[in-house]
Amino acid sequence: MFVVCKTRVANEKVDRLLNGYSAYAETEELIRLVKRRIYSNNLDIYEDQTDIGCWFIPRN
Template sequence: MVISRREMARAKVKKLKKGFSAFSETQEITELMERYIKEEKLNVHVDKTSLGCWFIPADGTEHETRPHS
């Protein structure tokens, strides 16, 4: 099964738009995500590490994890 890197990057940006963090493992996906984030004018904090890159919504809309009842 072939997974399009563009589709993968767009799916991760879609998660960001919903307020969830996203992680990119490769430089190619990171660059695509940065381009799509710029196009969408999203307010995102980027944390680059040696293992990959975290994209975190910077407007405080990230969903909190709640325990199941």
């Protein structure tokens, strides 16, 4: 069985954003964790909320 650490996944997605790449989050919990880290890092991010997840796109 493969166990996924959600905080690690959220940190990896925010690292992608910090490097100028977009990131996608599938679950409500992961979206919440990524948003919290975006807010704490004071990033300017465009959020595209869909029915199946959320895209986070850095604004430059």
